[in-house]
Amino acid sequence: MSEKILMKGNEAVAEAAIRAGCRLYFAYPITPQSELIEYMAKTLPKVNGTFLQAESEVAAINMVYGAAGTGKRVMTSSSSPGISLKMEGISYIAGANLPAVIINVQRGGPGLGDIQPAQGDYFQATKGGGHGDYRLIVIAPSSVQEFADSASLAFDLADKYLNPVMILSDGLLGQMMEPVEFKPRVSDEEIEKHSEMHYDWCMRPNEDGPNHHHHEINSLEIDPEVLETHVNKLAEKYKKIEENEIRYEAYNINENNEMVCCAFGTAARIVKSAIDTLNSEGHNIGLIRPITVWPFPTQAIADSIHDKVKNVMTFELNLGQMVEDVKLAVNGKVPVGFYGKVGGVVFTPEEIIEKIKENLGGK
Amino acid sequence: MKVEIMSSGFGGQGALTIAKFLTKAAMKEGKHVTWLPAYGPEMRGGTANATAVISDEEIASPIIGQSDILFALNQPSLDKFGPSVRPGGLMIVNSDMCPNPLGRDDVEVVNIPLNTLAKEIGNTKVLNMIAIGVVIEKRQIIKFETIVSDLTKFLEKKNPALLELNIKAIRKGMEFVK
Amino acid sequence: MKVIASRPKALTDAQFTYCPGCLHGVAHRLIAEAIDELGIQNNTMGVAPVGCSVFAYKFFDIDMAEAAHGRAPAVATGMKRARPDMNVFTYQGDGDLAAIGTAEIIHAANRGENISVFFVNNAIYGMTGGQMAPTSLPDMKTTTSPYGRKTSDVGYPIQVCELLSSLIAPYYIERVSLLSPTDIIKAKKAVLKAMKFNTEKRGFTFVEFVSTCPTNWGINPVDSLKWAKDNMIPFFKPGVYRDKSVEEAK
Known part of the structure; x- marks a missing residue:
């Protein structure tokens, strides 16, 4: 470095x-x-x-x-x-x-x-x-x-x-x-x-004499059965990615959390500040911050819902998009709330503190 | 320690560079820092502002709701950001361009004629360095030596005369509040 | 026995999927012959378009990319910039190149991008079933101009060679036709020239083939040739619109 x-x-x-x-x-x-x-x-x-x-x-x-x-x-x-x-x-x-x-x-x-x-x-x-x-x-x-x-x-x-x-x-x-x-x-x-590492499929000069390759870069498969196979192969790949490449940050996630928050990117920074302030006042709030939003850390969110967690709050700079994935992850175990800002307006830590306080205790 | 700074003025007055120089110097001194400009059409002649956060700990939010230090280089900046300075905070107000004080008595206010002082030095561009001088003297967030060494690296070969003026301006700001 | 004609090496064994009487096969062959004659099969890549020649990537026995509709010049640009050691060509129809892909062709030409573009103009959309093309002639009936192309409503056919030759950068622009054996021999020379200039990294080269579409014109293949000669050639005049090699030789 x-x-x-x-x-x-x-x-x-x-x-x-x-x-x-x-x-x-x-x-x-x-x-x-x-x-x-x-x-x-x-x-x-x-x-x-x-x-x-x-x-x-x-x-x-x-x-x-x-x-x-x-x-x-x-x-x-x-x-x-x-x-x-x-x-x-x-x-x-x-x-x-x-x-x-x-x-x-x-x-x-x-x-x-x-x-x-x-x-x-x-x-x-x-x-x-x-x-x-x-x-x-x-x-x-x-x-x-x-x-x-x-x-x-x-x-x-x-x-x-x-x-x-x-x-x-x-x-x-x-x-x-x-x-x-x-x-x-x-x-x-x-x-x-x-x-x-891509030489077996990519377009490049032929160096192997008469037995040259014929590589096609293509997404067209006119035969439905061939396309079906192609798309199913993509699905297998996506499954592998889901198995291997989920990345997230678990911030102050523990068995005594009273609330778990979810946020990504810029929004997560602001939520972290709010959580720091609230935790210094004696609360115990955790944050799951997806680093890969696809594949999504579904299991990590599910696992973060310990016994004392009353609800989950999702914060985004939109009308509520990731919250749908959070709801799928929480799967009805506790209520999932949402607060967002739109139009390029960014919330302040103070606003998030207020929202968290309003929703503490599963309200 | 965590200090949240707002610096605001007309485009071209140097509000963004005030925050940036403080950020850079604090980074050199081993602090965690963020610098965030308001961007967009505003930067072309309208009001321009930037926030900086300087902290011993990792910084979560670069967005601030309130500030500990405000540089208000013109009246609209003072009107907009003055009310959100934390009690006990510091307001550095360019008295040449802020005829109407806010009248807050729960913060420390330094009224300083930045344009006049810069003109005395001989270059209006060094207005921002005078403001930095004030904060160096008033709040121990960065050291005089750090910013001088940064400026030296930047200007020593390119423009030694301007380097001299900048150092003079920082000193002037420091002396004004001594 | 002496072999006097054979399949070009640069074509695969795949059977063409074109209609009887279609001239895409001829155009493919000319390009493949040029690749063979220049000995560049090992370091040439091509881009197939969307249109009747969408399967061209199966027919040329070189590395090929299939582009989205109209985007072949952009795809070719990416390929050439990534692999400047290889020759790159696109093969495009009139809808692909002169309607949905107008921006891409003009800007590739304007950059003097080191690629060859082969443009097949038969004044109609073939694959989708005979709709009006940007090169459909005035009053020409198509499935989307059933009363004839009204120039007062949808303008005149775009003359692409003329349009591109208003740009400074292109190195070589020629319009040929595929309507008779003599024309095809001329066309071959143009293809060879365009690809040779490409191997010499001279810049953007462009060959337009005036062609036919018996199926969608509703005219038999032989009469199609005559129809094209009588109706298309007066509007799409064959000729060299730009050849910087001539200027350079002076």
């Missing part, structure tokens, strides 16, 4: 992606992720990488599709409205079993919405968004350090499962500066190895 640098989340994740071996990046400008695309524009040429500002979000994600088909680490980033435009391409990438990383620096919606932090794209990220049966691995960091660290995790998971991975951030994480420590930059040899 190197020395700590004070950096915006948008820049930190860009630097971390380059350090993780990303040498191909295609994107279109949008607020509040501009620092990310600008950092890539400035830095990628210095490491013999490719930066290309695409003519549209749609073109950018399709450039990612093409580059991912060559088995190389490739990334794009955008903010909510731009991610909506990319959804078609993301579905194709998922359908074709391609590794790629997509960053969403979320802002308020629907429509053009505004440019302030929000978490309204939870459904889009975790339940689809594009057409067809597919899953994205979705990492939801809650600090600049975790945002940066999620880059190499995202690439590793994408390579491991041949699946698109989304980093679900928001305007606050993108714009905020915090100290960050970076992993060392992977070597050119390691970058070569990243792509060599």
